[in-house]
Amino acid sequence: MQTTLIQITDCHLTRSEEVIQRVNTLRSYHSVLDLIKSEIQDISLVLGTGDISHDGSKESYQTFIEGINRLGAPHCWLPGNHDLVEVMNDQSDSNMLVSRSISLGNWRILLLDSHVENKVYGLVSDTELSFMENELASCTEPFVLVALHHHLLPVHSVWMDQLDVKNSSELLMCLKKAPRVKGVVYGHVHQETDQTEAGIRFLSSPSSCFQFRPGSLEFELDDKLPGYRWLKLKADGSIDTGISRINDSRS
């Protein structure tokens, strides 16, 4: 048996339809949802990995939830640097899983909060580290996937790598000590990456709106199109994964 996850990230939705970095973020969000609907059946869980909103408005979170419900699957989310946690936590619906520790077959999914108020970089607090260590020690599933907003491994863009998780070495040490951790997924970098370190797969996804150019020294947009990541978590602990992008920015 396998578990199918969808990662959708960095949607940057706003109170009303807006163009940000040359992309209409509402329109591209729905184009990515259309693509997911056409490509993936039997979704076990949709994971929103932060920067759900660009302006922190209640309406932007409601727009996200209304869109996700087109997929007819359970969903959960975690905050990014653009999100307002207190607003986000007030928005929910019957398909949303509010737990940050989710059991799916042979897998446990752990959601971490790496956002720091009014900062673009991330940090995993002592409380978050303890939460993760406790869950890793007590969960009964043989395999674990960790999700957070900020990236843990460098993506080799000079400007972006200054905006990672500031205590990434501490978090990486915990993860590498736990053999059941098989994967880590994040957003924030607005580009696809797939790296393996100490047997753990570190994955990022394209944004559902604008993209950042890989390998850039300074902030630079990429002309790649919006997309999402799919993950098939296998019963033996392996992960099949890939990304998919829309094929027309006007759609």
Ligand SMILES: [Fe+2]
């Ligand atoms: Fe973002």
